[in-house]
Amino acid sequence: MELRSFIGLDEAIKRSLKYSPRQKSTIVPLLEAVGKFSAEDIVSPSDFPLSDRSAVDGYAVNSRETISSSKINPSSFNLVGKLFPSSSKNFVLKTGESVRIATGSKVPKGADSVVMLEDASEKDGRVDVYVPLRKYQNVSRKGEDLRKGFPILRRGERVYPPHVAALLECGIEKVAVISLSIGIVSTGDELVSGIVRNSTQPMLQSYFQRKGFVAVGHGVVPDVQSAIEDALDLVKEDVIIVTGGTGPGERDVLPSVMEKSGKFVFRGLKIRPGRTTSFGIYNGKPVFMLSGLPVAALIASENVVLEAIYRWFNLKREVKEIGSGELGRSLVNTLGFRSFVRVRVEEKNEKTFVYPTRVTGSGVIYSMINADGILVMDENSEGIAEGERVSYEVLRW
Numbered sequence: 001m002e003l004r005s006f007i008g009l010d011e012a013i014k015r016s017l018k019y020s021p022r023q024k025s026t027i028v029p030l031l032e033a034v035g036k037f038s039a040e041d042i043v044s045p046s047d048f049p050l051s052d053r054s055a056v057d058g059y060a061v062n063s064r065e066t067i068s069s070s071k072i073n074p075s076s077f078n079l080v081g082k083l084f085p086s087s088s089k090n091f092v093l094k095t096g097e098s099v100r101i102a103t104g105s106k107v108p109k110g111a112d113s114v115v116m117l118e119d120a121s122e123k124d125g126r127v128d129v130y131v132p133l134r135k136y137q138n139v140s141r142k143g144e145d146l147r148k149g150f151p152i153l154r155r156g157e158r159v160y161p162p163h164v165a166a167l168l169e170c171g172i173e174k175v176a177v178i179s180l181s182i183g184i185v186s187t188g189d190e191l192v193s194g195i196v197r198n199s200t201q202p203m204l205q206s207y208f209q210r211k212g213f214v215a216v217g218h219g220v221v222p223d224v225q226s227a228i229e230d231a232l233d234l235v236k237e238d239v240i241i242v243t244g245g246t247g248p249g250e251r252d253v254l255p256s257v258m259e260k261s262g263k264f265v266f267r268g269l270k271i272r273p274g275r276t277t278s279f280g281i282y283n284g285k286p287v288f289m290l291s292g293l294p295v296a297a298l299i300a301s302e303n304v305v306l307e308a309i310y311r312w313f314n315l316k317r318e319v320k321e322i323g324s325g326e327l328g329r330s331l332v333n334t335l336g337f338r339s340f341v342r343v344r345v346e347e348k349n350e351k352t353f354v355y356p357t358r359v360t361g362s363g364v365i366y367s368m369i370n371a372d373g374i375l376v377m378d379e380n381s382e383g384i385a386e387g388e389r390v391s392y393e394v395l396r397w
Contacts, residue, residue: 006268019286020312021238026179033159036177036212042153047143052107056138060101060111063133074128098127114138156315181214183237187244191220200294228257244292246276272339274300299340321394325352332383342371
């Protein structure tokens with residue numbers, strides 16, 4: 001399959017869907033699950049709170065007895081005890097009685113509201129209440145936080161810190177998460193010799209780890225067909241990424257490896273940067289072949305590799321933040337190619353301006369560090385004129 005057989009990004013993703021690796025899961029302690037994707041639906045096994053609880057420090061009273069309360073006409077109650085979250089005593093309040101109660105404590109029978117400390121005063125075993133209370137005022141109702149059967153986590157959702165609190169409250173300390181591992185091999189004589197640093201592989205490792213997956217680096221191999229084959233044979237992970245050697249150059253031997261021992265699904269994409277991005281199957285595993293240049297590899301990882309993984313396993317995507325502004329400089333696009341333009345955003349005279357920084361320059365990693373966002377130009381666009389209103393994806397690596 002020749003490199004000139006470029007296809008569109010949407011078609012490439014569609015073709016990749018037929019080659020999903022088998023889904024696996026593993027059970028891990030809750031804190032280890034943070035950032036990973038849940039492999040199952042998890043619902044609350046019970047109501048939470050289990051009973052009505054005080055939401056403030058104050059005094060538990062019956063709201064009906066405070067209807068006319070004011071500074072000059074307070075309602076007065078006998079103080080019959082104190083309650084803390086750890087208290088085991090069960091009070092049953094009678095008319096005219098109150099207990100001092102701490103936040104999180106179970107509201108006693110006979111009371112239906114809690115007056116805050118600053119709205120009451122205590123002296124000689126009595127409590128004066130200076131404000132009228134509504135029923136259940138300052139009370140966290142039973143099941144208010146979680147109802148029995150309420151979905152805490154859905155399959156395919158990432159586990160975030162709030163989930164930790166909710167799951168622990170329900171007594172759940174372990175979670176089954178989707179276990180997908182990615183092995184990354186980098187090719188190039190220039191990397192083996194040390195003339196060029198292998199910065200792309202660690203960058204992709206950190207990228208996919210941050211996205212919730214296991215990513216393992218397998219070092220560098222020279223531009224020798226047998227060496228590349230040996231390296232790919234040793235990868236145990238579910239998905240393989242190979243960086244470098246994807247072009248049509250004399251020393252780009254990765255295509256020969258795939259044509260001999262694997263299979264191309266597509267070779268070359270109509271995207272900029274990253275047009276040499278390819279995909280195939282080797283030893284029954286999906287293989288993404290990316291440019292060795294860091295910007296092209298990162299753009300392809302975000303828009304090709306990650307998108308395929310999301311669709312393979314029906315994972316919930318992170319919601320991208322979208323910004324907008326006036327284009328500060330005109331842009332020209334190669335018709336038929338989807339271009340990912342790095343942009344800077346500036347505020348001037350209460351207006352937002354979006355300035356393109358780079359369309360090309362796949363090896364200029366600073367252009368990503370210095371960018372505020374990515375402006376995506378559609379395949380059918382020949383360009384965008386200066387002054388037009390544009391949208392961009394805010395970068396959150």
